[in-house]
Amino acid sequence: MRKRLLSYDTETxxxxxxxxxxxxxYSVCNPVGKSTVHRLDGPWERERHxxxxxxxxxxxxxxxxxxxxxxxDINMTENCLGxxxxxxxxxxxxxQACILQNHHPSNDLKSLGYELAGISVEDxxxxxxxxxxxxxxxxxxxxxxxxxxxxxxxxxxxxxxxxHPKILENKNxxxxxxxxxxxxxxTMRMERRGxxxxxxxxxxxxxxIQIDCNKLKLDFEAATGQRGIITSPKKLSxxxxxxxxxxxxxxxxxxxxxxxxxxxQLQEIVNDPCIEMIxxxxxxxHGISMLNSYLELADGQGIIHPNIKTCGPDTAxxxxxxxxxxxxxxxxxxxxxxxxxxxxxxxxRPGYVNFHLDYSGIEMRILVHYSGEKYLINIIRNKGxxxxxxxEIFYCDRMPWGSDFQTLRGAAKNAxxxxxxxxxxxxxxKILNITLEQAHQRYTIYKCKFxxxxxxxxxxxxxxxxxxxxxxxxxxxxxxxxPHAGVNYKVQGSAAGIIKRAQVRVARFLxxxxxxxxxxxxxxxxEIIIECSRKRLRDFYEILPKIISLMVDFPQLSVPLExxxxxxxxxxxxxxxxxxxxx
DNA sequence: ATAGGTAGCGCG
DNA sequence: AAAGCGCGCTACCTAT
Numbered sequence: 001m002r003k004r005l006l007s008y009d010t011e012t013x014x015x016x017x018x019x020x021x022x023x024x025x026y027s028v029c030n031p032v033g034k035s036t037v038h039r040l041d042g043p044w045e046r047e048r049h050x051x052x053x054x055x056x057x058x059x060x061x062x063x064x065x066x067x068x069x070x071x072x073d074i075n076m077t078e079n080c081l082g083x084x085x086x087x088x089x090x091x092x093x094x095x096q097a098c099i100l101q102n103h104h105p106s107n108d109l110k111s112l113g114y115e116l117a118g119i120s121v122e123d124x125x126x127x128x129x130x131x132x133x134x135x136x137x138x139x140x141x142x143x144x145x146x147x148x149x150x151x152x153x154x155x156x157x158x159x160x161x162x163x164h165p166k167i168l169e170n171k172n173x174x175x176x177x178x179x180x181x182x183x184x185x186x187t188m189r190m191e192r193r194g195x196x197x198x199x200x201x202x203x204x205x206x207x208x209i210q211i212d213c214n215k216l217k218l219d220f221e222a223a224t225g226q227r228g229i230i231t232s233p234k235k236l237s238x239x240x241x242x243x244x245x246x247x248x249x250x251x252x253x254x255x256x257x258x259x260x261x262x263x264x265q266l267q268e269i270v271n272d273p274c275i276e277m278i279x280x281x282x283x284x285x286h287g288i289s290m291l292n293s294y295l296e297l298a299d300g301q302g303i304i305h306p307n308i309k310t311c312g313p314d315t316a317x318x319x320x321x322x323x324x325x326x327x328x329x330x331x332x333x334x335x336x337x338x339x340x341x342x343x344x345x346x347x348x349r350p351g352y353v354n355f356h357l358d359y360s361g362i363e364m365r366i367l368v369h370y371s372g373e374k375y376l377i378n379i380i381r382n383k384g385x386x387x388x389x390x391x392e393i394f395y396c397d398r399m400p401w402g403s404d405f406q407t408l409r410g411a412a413k414n415a416x417x418x419x420x421x422x423x424x425x426x427x428x429x430k431i432l433n434i435t436l437e438q439a440h441q442r443y444t445i446y447k448c449k450f451x452x453x454x455x456x457x458x459x460x461x462x463x464x465x466x467x468x469x470x471x472x473x474x475x476x477x478x479x480x481x482x483p484h485a486g487v488n489y490k491v492q493g494s495a496a497g498i499i500k501r502a503q504v505r506v507a508r509f510l511x512x513x514x515x516x517x518x519x520x521x522x523x524x525x526x527e528i529i530i531e532c533s534r535k536r537l538r539d540f541y542e543i544l545p546k547i548i549s550l551m552v553d554f555p556q557l558s559v560p561l562e563x564x565x566x567x568x569x570x571x572x573x574x575x576x577x578x579x580x581x582x583x
Numbered sequence: 584a585t586a587g588g589t590a591g592c593g594c595g
Numbered sequence: 596a597a598a599g600c601g602c603g604c605t606a607c608c609t610a611t
Contacts, residue, residue, distance in 0.1 A: 257590085
């Protein structure tokens, strides 16, 4: 039987349903290339007719709708029709492209249309001049929009006809594509739900720090006699290395570096209070800017609705923007004593509790899995500390350990990652704070003990050299530009595959068991944040073991996975561990 | 005014 | 030859 397909593309008054943006027109195209445009504005008769047709399209569940970035169009359409459309069959050509060509410079609709079918972007260029803020596509002349919409619908259909057969050729790709589509729907709900900013706390923090920051700037100017240089890397570089004649410890592309690490090392040598002021000012200014940007992006209730890109990064990870909630500053990071914890400005919704479920050491586990190192596999299986052997080897002269064991272990842990990712002895010496000679010597010992782990960089590098890509544990193909990055791609990509599947499973399970009172809010690479209504707390604790089992069930791994659980009723930074580990 | 590059920094 | 990698965002600076 012939597949029933229709490509579908919406034009909206903006990007955000939560800001009231709506569909004002849509276009469709059938598999033989006949496209039509349907405006929902203008003459009343036309609008009525086109709404009815929209209803028709989205009443037929077995008619597969093809979109490029389905998360956007489905969200807008659900908003327009006022009902759930998640049981509709759909395709997403963006996902298809990302799965098939992760490293492609741009998998957007227009570029691919041009590349694969020579469709020019002239239609887009024609509407562009009408888009300057605050105007949008709805303000473009209809005849120009018409052409643009026709072509966009045709582009999407074309891409599907080109890419989908290539997905079907590979059994793993079929599973990955299915999973990615499920993830799109789960993610759409996360974005819609959003995460709550504590507006009053944000404002208060930003204002207070601003005052301190202004004062600090004046102090710096008084101390150095230089004005307007504290925020400028270029001018700081001149001041420190030319005027003060301090030694340059690190170069950038065009000059001497004044980054945090370099300045802290310089401080060890010259002990100039100005350096501390620079670092303080930078951290504080960063905190202020980020807090203000969060405030600007929050809706009337203080909810932030980020854009979570489920597919697109070269390693098949997810990414988050507007704002990026995957890099919100936290307190207690050793490397930056002056950090402003913006996480303190995020809170659970009133009446809710937030749980943070994070995989403990997932990258290391995957590395060990791929290395096949029996010794390390057994440590993990027996719930031991996989970083102890490295600590023992690299700090053999500081045995037995004193009170600073955690510091040494932390450095050894960094080395454990750096080595399989291709770091050499010089880098190790820096990480571990030992001499180059010691680094060479102990690296040799490490290599003897963990030959296969150290060999990954070569074996996987060869894999890249021969075929241009690596495979993840799910058989996902990741093209890699630089062979030495192959190990990282394999590990990041496999970890990404795990947490993506975990989200799909958990989201489905939560929807089935709790309706909408317990929901996933956000993934952060090795962690998912779940909010739970206080009314359902008892139930949640009951189903927690089931959630964890869904998260760790990956038989393709030779090592077990573990999940740490933290909880907060106040703010993101004050989350507390609620139990040992679950597995 | 706007665009693009670089540096720097946050998270994983 | 030697190399950890992936993202997004702000600020500064230069060029158009």
